[in-house]
Amino acid sequence: MSSRLARLLKELETSLTYAPVADKVSGSVLIRGFKLRDLRHLRQLYLDLNPSGSLSLARFLWGVIGYQRLLIVAEDIRTASLVGLDLFYFNPRDLQESTVHEGFVGVVSAYRGQGLATEMRIAAKRHFQRNGLTGISTRIAQDNKASLTSALKLGFEIVETQHSAADGESHYMVCKLGESK
Numbered sequence: 001m002s003s004r005l006a007r008l009l010k011e012l013e014t015s016l017t018y019a020p021v022a023d024k025v026s027g028s029v030l031i032r033g034f035k036l037r038d039l040r041h042l043r044q045l046y047l048d049l050n051p052s053g054s055l056s057l058a059r060f061l062w063g064v065i066g067y068q069r070l071l072i073v074a075e076d077i078r079t080a081s082l083v084g085l086d087l088f089y090f091n092p093r094d095l096q097e098s099t100v101h102e103g104f105v106g107v108v109s110a111y112r113g114q115g116l117a118t119e120m121r122i123a124a125k126r127h128f129q130r131n132g133l134t135g136i137s138t139r140i141a142q143d144n145k146a147s148l149t150s151a152l153k154l155g156f157e158i159v160e161t162q163h164s165a166a167d168g169e170s171h172y173m174v175c176k177l178g179e180s181k
């Protein structure tokens with residue numbers, strides 16, 4: 001089976017068998033799983049927060065099947081607007097290692113520095129541990145101090161550091177869920 005097909009089937013399995021993301025209120029912000037009603041705003045939020053990222057419409061629409069179990073959002077309860085997202089998917093390495101990959105975490109600039117990325121990652125750890133995964137992988141640029149600080153605080157460990165012309169130094173990190181802090 002091709003790795004692409006294996007990943008898409010894993011997303012389908014995830015959407016059918018995983019328990020939903022549990023809600024958590026943090027101040028005026030609700031941390032929760034993605035819902036179909038978020039669809040319209042979510043892709044724009046992703047593209048705003050990650051202008052260099054690529055998320056084709058076709059990939060996005062397929063992803064919607066799994067996103068209900070693979071995407072955590074932060075919603076300002078007062079305005080009912082999405083102010084952050086933490087998006088997961090499975091890379092071939094994750095399928096082998098029973099982990100899930102944090103593809104992108106982002107918080108709207110006015111809401112940064114309030115612990116929201118950390119809260120979404122805590123929710124992700126609980127969610128994926130509850131659903132039987134052994135860890136969460138992520139890749140973080142060495143100069144992204146905010147993301148690194150949050151990840152290290154939550155128990156992500158650097159597995160390897162790579163260099164690419166486009167991104168410079170980046171760390172491949174894994175947070176083992178059996179040893180959740």
Ligand SMILES: CC(C)(COP(=O)(O)OP(=O)(O)OC[C@H]1O[C@@H](n2cnc3c(N)ncnc32)[C@H](O)[C@@H]1OP(=O)(O)O)[C@@H](O)C(=O)NCCC(=O)NCCS
Pocket residue numbers: 049104105106107108111112113114115116117118119139140141144145146147149150
């Ligand atoms: C990275 C990002 C998601 C962090 O969101 P956030 O909600 O502000 O993060 P948190 O408040 O949960 O945690 C950030 C931590 O980094 C610290 N921090 C922030 N800037 C820092 C800096 N320049 N140097 C060191 N630490 C820094 C904060 O103090 C905080 O630590 P603390 O909780 O111990 O005080 C947000 O900055 C963002 O959306 N950036 C653009 C997209 C991006 O780079 N995503 C990450 C891709 S891997």
